[in-house]
Amino acid sequence: MSAMKGEAGSRSEDPFASLLAVIVAGLLFIPALIWLGRGESAGELAPPAGMIEVLLRTVLVAGGGALGAWILGGCIGVLLAAYRAPFPLIRDPLLLSPFLLPSVVVTTAVQSWLAGGPLTPLIRGVPGAVLISTLQMAPLVMWIVTRSLRALPEEERLALRSSLSPAAVARQLGRRALPISARAAVLVFLLLVPRLEVPAYTGIETVGRRVLVAFTADGSDLEGWIWCVALLLLAAPLLPLAIRAIPSGRAPQAMGGTDPAAPRSLLATALVLLPAALPLVGLAGLAVDATGDGIAGGAEARRWSIALLRDLLRLAPLSILLSLIGWRIAVGIGDGVRARLLLALLAMPLVLPGCLPALIWIEGALPHLPRGLAETTLPLSTVQGLRFVAVAILLGRIADGSIPSAERAAARLLPPSVARRRIRLPRALPGVLAGAGLIFALLLGEVESAAQIAPPGRLLPAVELHQLLHYRYDVQAARLSLAIALVAGAWLLLLGALGERGGRRP
Amino acid sequence: MTTTIRVAVALALLGLLIGILGGGGDRPVVVVYTSLDPVFSRSILSRFEEETGIEVREVFDTEATKTTGLVERIRRERSRPLCDVFWSNEPLRTIRLAEEGCFEPYLSPAATGIDGAHRDEAGLWTGFAARARVIAFDPERISGDALPSTLEQLLEPRFRGQVALADPRFGTTGSHLAALLSQWGEERYRAFLSGLRENEVQIVGGNSMSRDRVLSGECLLGLTDTDDVEVSRRAGDRISETLLPEEGTLILPNTVALVAGAPHPREARLLIDHLLAPEREELLAASSSRQIPLRPGVPVPPGGLSLAEVRSAPVSLEDAAAALPDALRIAREILGL
Incomplete structure (x- = not known):
């Protein structure tokens, strides 16, 4: 207990993270305040029509999706930790594929399979949004749960295996996974709250869409801000809640590895891998359809390859940097009220629709940038980085939680900066890199800010996918989706392998 | 390890710089x-x-x-x-x-x-x-005689819950409603929207989704644009469109x-x-x-399609543009958007 107190004390005394958080929050707030201060008539300040109904629907969709992802992803995660599945290197990217694919692809795929049949009610309205969100986000929860369970100390795992049956081990692991999976579900909720695509495709009105309408269609900015405040009050306080009390004191050696003592189970493997592989197989089948060569001849293929390569060059380092910054804030920030407030501030861009930070940037910062920079992807990268810094902090906290208590105690004997460099970062590196993989997938599929702030002439794969799906170029859309999933999967695989290496040789 | 991390961070920064700034020319x-x-x-x-x-x-x-x-x-x-x-x-x-x-x-x-x-x-x-605003339909589910020849026929009980309309706050559906307001006046426009609501119109995210509801059989008719129908037809889907011959078609x-x-x-x-x-x-x-x-x-x-074979609705684009904010405000109010 005294050690924990000492640790909390050392965290809250670290001025760097707080300062960094203040700067980031300030950077976000300044343009927002300028915008707010442009002077709209106070007479317009009234709650928008149907506010409660839209808010409740938003909570229902995001909460239902998070709950579904928690249950489904948690169960699969425990199953994977309890049993051994073959090909561990490709297993995680394969299982993550519904999450790696842009949500518009998952949504249109599910809807085209089920539309018109007896299951149609399942893909429309609130049930449809919940179902599709669950399918897409369950892999994220699964991934966090398996990572966390594999980080159990080896002696503890061996003890579990020797004294209990496999089913009892799974139950035991399930109990252990509860706190971390609950926090993963909170992260899913935060990601789902501002989403636009799935609700738009399932035909429901959520707060995110109201914000988009207010700022880009026919509403007033003031109405948009009222919706934003509602959204922030609803979601932003959850981030500190999710980050607080993430369990710490785990062994690092197994982060991402396979438990050698776990029994092999073909049934468990098939149950878990087949549903994940089906969408990819379906996409691959469609992608090789030669009849779809119409517009996507060599020129289109070249265009997409270049676009993907350029996005890889931009997003791969961005995701690593973001993950490192997130980890740094996570290890430096305390647990007090001030820290929670700062975390809530940092969560703001995450819970607001992506178009909003982009519009704030266009109006507040873009006019002051040299034209040469304004026409690059710097604005887009900055906005996307700000948007997902909260995810990076949460994943950073999870990665830091994998450091064993003994090493944490040893680190406290060193000056904080030395301890961070020599012990905490090397030990947390597998988790930090794996977090970078997830952030990369989120950045690659992010379309809301990309559509608003993409630099002229820069083709962004996720935006292109929207166009292809809209114009029924299904074969081309399948090819591009597959390419996006493969790039994201390969990057995840590479980071996983690097992390494993780093984790073994601190 | 710390050297590795430093090298990784330096490489990441370099890659980011290339990724952000790359691609310029003279x-x-x-x-x-x-x-x-x-x-x-x-x-x-x-x-x-x-x-x-x-x-x-x-x-x-x-x-x-x-x-x-x-x-x-x-x-x-x-x-x-x-x-x-x-x-x-x-x-x-x-x-x-x-x-x-x-x-x-x-x-x-x-x-x-x-x-x-x-x-x-x-x-x-x-x-x-x-492009023209049209009503998409599946020719095997509704015959040519049964098709509406004016928009107001969409309010008939036989089309209850069978019509899809894209979210008017975006794209050409908003323009269509603005044209109707400028052409019909507020009273008739309000009555039309109220009728749509009472007839359980399905509001969807965009024109292509309106078409897709027809394709999936969830709707009989979908208000959309000519291009949305044509690309689907060329993709082999069973879909057709009507140009509202009686009251004229909005040309955009x-x-x-x-x-x-x-x-x-x-x-x-x-x-x-x-x-x-x-x-x-x-x-x-x-x-x-x-x-x-x-x-x-x-x-x-x-x-x-040529202009000669499409009977254009008598709408001034400037008047419709002026009516756009009111058209959307009323649509939001009545359709509950």
Whole structure:
């Protein structure tokens, strides 16, 4: 207990993270305040029509999706930790594929399979949004749960295996996974709250869409801000809640590895891998359809390859940097009220629709940038980085939680900066890199800010996918989706392998 | 390990820098924001690049914020525009931007033959190649005799819960409603929307989703644009459209405008001339967007639509543009959006 107190004390005394958080929050707030201060008539300040109904629907969709992802992803995660599945290197990217694919692809795929049949009610309205969100986000929860369970100390795992049956081990692991999976579900909720695509495709009105309408269609900015405040009050306080009390004191050696003592189970493997592989197989089948060569001849293929390569060059380092910054804030920030407030501030861009930070940037910062920079992807990268810094902090906290208590105690004997460099970062590196993989997938599929702030002439794969799906170029859309999933999967695989290496040789 | 981390961070920073800044060149450039889908606009813009050697940097919109996203971007970039040419696939929001002073006049010599109803007298915007608002249907589920010939027939009980309408706050559905308000007046417009609501109209995210509801059999009829129907038909789907012969069809031309304070004005004028050439109308008429040439002499391929065979609704684009905010406000109020 005294050690924990000492640790909390050392965290809250670290001025760097707080300062960094203040700067980031300030950077976000300044343009927002300028915008707010442009002077709209106070007479317009009234709650928008149907506010409660839209808010409740938003909570229902995001909460239902998070709950579904928690249950489904948690169960699969425990199953994977309890049993051994073959090909561990490709297993995680394969299982993550519904999450790696842009949500518009998952949504249109599910809807085209089920539309018109007896299951149609399942893909429309609130049930449809919940179902599709669950399918897409369950892999994220699964991934966090398996990572966390594999980080159990080896002696503890061996003890579990020797004294209990496999089913009892799974139950035991399930109990252990509860706190971390609950926090993963909170992260899913935060990601789902501002989403636009799935609700738009399932035909429901959520707060995110109201914000988009207010700022880009026919509403007033003031109405948009009222919706934003509602959204922030609803979601932003959850981030500190999710980050607080993430369990710490785990062994690092197994982060991402396979438990050698776990029994092999073909049934468990098939149950878990087949549903994940089906969408990819379906996409691959469609992608090789030669009849779809119409517009996507060599020129289109070249265009997409270049676009993907350029996005890889931009997003791969961005995701690593973001993950490192997130980890740094996570290890430096305390647990007090001030820290929670700062975390809530940092969560703001995450819970607001992506178009909003982009519009704030266009109006507040873009006019002051040299034209040469304004026409690059710097604005887009900055906005996307700000948007997902909260995810990076949460994943950073999870990665830091994998450091064993003994090493944490040893680190406290060193000056904080030395301890961070020599012990905490090397030990947390597998988790930090794996977090970078997830952030990369989120950045690659992010379309809301990309559509608003993409630099002229820069083709962004996720935006292109929207166009292809809209114009029924299904074969081309399948090819591009597959390419996006493969790039994201390969990057995840590479980071996983690097992390494993780093984790073994601190 | 710390050295490895430092090297990794340095490499990441370098990669980020290359990823962010890479891709520049010395060629003359023109920036175009276009809501016409890339599958159609790219070939036209590529041809311009080949003919002039000017690099075209384009920004497209997504289906979710069709046109309105780009309109808002132009509005917000007004203090320091990045865009030279705005090429919209619908006219009303262009007219509103023109009224707000976002464009500067340019009377293109290539616009000869386009009548006054489809362009601004001062040259703030010019229309070309139009789409029409239509009702999509599955010919095996509803016969030609049973189709509505006016919009108000959609309110009949036989179509209860069977009509899909795209979210009017974005794209051409909003323009359609604005045209109806300017044509009908407020009382009739309100009655129509109330009737739609009472008849359980299905509001969907976009025009393509309206079409998709017809394809999936969830709806009998879907209000959409000609191009949405045509691309689906060419993809082999069983779908057709009706042009509302009794009350006339709303024609929505593409519009092109020169942005005020455009960073590359010379190149922008060249691009506008290129877009307004009759050959571009011909190309769009032959494409799967099946657009309607506004000039009488432009050839229309078999299966295409010409202005002569479409009975145009008697709507002034300027009046419809002026009615747009009210039309959307009333639609939001009645349809509960």
